[in-house]
Amino acid sequence: MPHAIREQTMGIGPQQVVIVGGGIGGLATALALLRRGDSVRIFEQAPELKEIGAGLTISPNATRALISLGLGDAVAAIGSVPDESVTYHWESGDVIRRRSMGDHYLREYGGHYYHMHRADLHAALLAEVRKLAPDAVHTDHVATGVEQDETSATVRFTNGARATGDLVIGADGVRSITYATLFGATPPTFTNRVAWRAVVPAAAVADLGLAKMGSIPGPERTASWYNLRGGELINLVFMSRWDAWVDEDWRARATIDDVREAFVGWCPLTRELIERLPADGILRWGLFDRPPYEHWSQGHIAFVGDAVHPMLPYMGQGAAMAIEDAVILARLFDAEASQADALARYGEVRRPRTDWIQMASRQRADFWEKTDPRAQLGTAMADAHLAIYPYDAATAPLTAGASRPPIADDISSAVALSSGA
Structure with missing residues (x-):
């Protein structure tokens, strides 16, 4: 049964946290935990901590999560706000839909919809982490596995180093070594x-x-x-x-x-x-x-981002979900009396939302890629992504029901929460 929200915040004391992976999810998690008073070390396999790649969408739900982490000004500085979204017909080139965005999204969903370079967001997160913990980042550390006992968890690296903490967080992406060590690699x-x-x-x-x-x-x-x-x-x-x-x-x-x-x-x-x-x-x-993953934590080890919910890009929520994970995880550590209780609730709170978005992303390409996409306009599935945007990870109730997008029955059946859907 879902846990009820606590009337009074209990919280656990400062933790020694080891994060495997220095991408957007790892840095967002580090920042969220540093802000609540945890001690954090980040281990990244690359010789230099930097993000490459291209563009990134930060939808209003992710914008509000980043604001809660103290990055509101940085996001506004590096992000571009589209005034509208225009859809063209593949054969004629005619405009078949215009959707107002810009300030309309700000009013409707409480946050801007941004486009930004992935490297710019990564740099902004890294700068904020280093303000709070200048020596937190350790590069050139390739993880080979993780182990744990009753009180702590330890990550092993190819260079012979080991890092032990009260908590290890796998933020090491779609080919997560930390996840595979515990639960086996999920074949894509x-x-x-x-x-x-x-x-x-x-x-x-x-x-x-x-x-x-x-x-x-x-x-x-x-x-x-x-x-x-x-x-x-x-x-x-x-x-x-x-x-x-x-x-x-x-x-x-x-x-x-x-x-x-x-x-x-x-x-x-x-x-x-x-x-x-x-x-x-x-x-x-x-x-x-990949199908939705069942396990979000085990003992003193937890996962964020693509390590636990890799998804196709058709809903534009990959980075957003990792950022939300970070905010929710930190909130749970503030709300629960023990790490075990917090981690037990973590997957319970997050899975309904990320499972749904994974399945919706799977369906979205097939939905749009028809001979005449005009037939898809105006349907509930065409605008399913809008149901994702009102969620605020910083203030939403810490319950399973609060995280799943409020969606119509026809969308629910189209993206049923089943690995066989």
């Missing part, structure tokens, strides 16, 4: 889809008159774009069915010819966008799916 399923991504200077597409945020969904494919860094850059994304198996590395290089071949017969706008891709700067990402 190739979705027969790939995504090509690139960031280009705005000047390279200035003659196309692009909206700040746009998409072109069509048969088994989607093209989309949005502004970064105040409009200085444009993030371009092309997704397509792909019969040939590819690996899961989102940093693999690709060629323009690959993208051209996938979008033969599409409207002139799509073809023009493809021609503006940088010949040496296209990243290919094989999209793999």
Whole structure:
């Protein structure tokens, strides 16, 4: 049964926390725990702590979570706010929908919808963590496994080092070593889809008159774009069915010819966008799916982000869910009398929400990628993502029912919380 919210905050004392992984989820978790008084050490496998990649969506739910972590000003400085979202027809290029965003989203959901460069958000989180704990980050530490006893947990590294804490948090991504050590590696399923991504200077597409945020969904494919860094850059994304198996590395290089071949017969706008891709700067990402995970913690070990709920990108919530995890986990440590009680409730509170978003992300591509996407407009499933945005991880009741999006029955059945759905 779900636990009721405590009328009085009890809280546990400061903890010694080891975090495996220095990405957005790991840094957000470190910041949340540092703010509640925990001592935190972060171990990152890369020789240098920096984020690469391209654009990132930060929806209102993630914006409010970041504000609660003290990053409101930083997010406003690095984020671009689209005034509207424009959808085009894949064959004719005609505008088939415009959706107001900007201040409308701020009024409706209590936070802006931002686009930003992943590296900028990572840098902002890292700067804030280092303000509170200058020596918290340890790079060039590749985890090989984790073990625990009745009082603590220890991470082992390839360089022979070991790190012990009252709590170990696996924030080590979709191929999490910490999760695999306890529960085994979850084999991914190739979705027969790939995504090509690139960031280009705005000047390279200035003659196309692009909206700040746009998409072109069509048969088994989607093209989309949005502004970064105040409009200085444009993030371009092309997704397509792909019969040939590819690996899961989102940093693999690709060629323009690959993208051209996938979008033969599409409207002139799509073809023009493809021609503006940088010949040496296209990243290919094989999209793999996994079922919702059952375990969120064991003993003195817990997980955040892709380590516990890897999801496809079609709802734009991967980073957002990791940030929410961080806020909820810190709140539970403040609300419960023991670490064991807090971790027992952690998965209970988070799973209904992340499971639903995982399943909705799985369904969304199939839903949109029809011959005529105009038929999908105006349906409940078309706007299912809007149900995610009102949630505020910093203030929501710490119950399972409060976290799941309030969704219509037809959406519930479409994305039933079942690994077989």
